[in-house]
Amino acid sequence: MVGQKEDHLVSLYRESxxxxxxxxxxxxxxxxxxxxxxxxxxxxxxxxxxxxxxxLHSSPKAYLIGIAKICWLRTLNNDPHLPLPEGFEAPQPEEEADKEEREKSLLESLQKSGKKCLELLKAFYYDHCSMPDIATRFGFKGGRSATVQKHKCLEKVRQTIKTSEVYAR
Structure with missing residues (x-):
């Protein structure tokens, strides 16, 4: 059942x-x-x-693109009050303590992924290094190998988060 949901989301992502x-x-x-x-x-x-x-009153693709457009326009205009489609409810802001707990859990999950994964993800997301630069820095054969390793690291983090107590709430 979970695999079907993931396949559905992956195909929706690729299509949209x-x-x-x-x-x-x-x-x-x-x-x-x-x-x-x-x-x-x-x-x-x-x-x-x-x-x-x-x-849904339209296709999942149309709904997803519509919400993405609203999210993009909100960031573009820095206006959190742009109207949302009928029937859409924006997520409620998290309580501060809950937010801190989630951030702590995320940090722990990143640390559990291993030092090399943590450094690789930091290089990509925070230092904005290119994949060929990351490949050279971490000793991979090329940019494609670095991309695959980054994906594996992200999957490690996702799996750790999914098994955490904070995720279950």
């Missing part, structure tokens, strides 16, 4: 993201903005689906 990225590019946005907004929208989609509050 290129169209959204093209739309953002046509509107003078960047690929990074498109990724950030689309990932936010995907999380909203998943949370609503998990909670049983996903009532």
């Amino acid at each position: 993201f290129p169209d959204f990225a093209r739309m953002v590019r046509r509107m003078s946005g960047t690929l990074e903005q498109a990724k950030d907004s689309f990932h936010d929208a995907l999380l909203i989609f998943m949370e609503k689906e998990k909670a049983g509050k996903l009532h």
